[in-house]
Amino acid sequence: MPGLIRVIVQPPSPTGGRRVRVDGEILGLAHKVVDVAEFLRRAGLEIDPDDVAQSPWIDWRGVGPERWGPEPPP
Secondary structure, three states: OOOOOOEEEOOOOOOOOEEEEEOOEEEEEEOOHHHHHHHHHHOOOOOOHHHHOOOOOEEEOOOOOOOOOOOOOO
């Protein structure tokens, strides 16, 4: 992977899912790790879904790859 690629997975939205961006471009709303891998594949960045959660070039905002649904009420 080129070192200049920046992948950001936003925190879960209030209705569920997480927005995925690559170098500022929105790729879509992911609901699981495999969705992130598919968005990246479509953008020309091949990554095995098993490697997405530990990838050092993916910035997981708010929470890690284990959370996809809306935040629970306080």
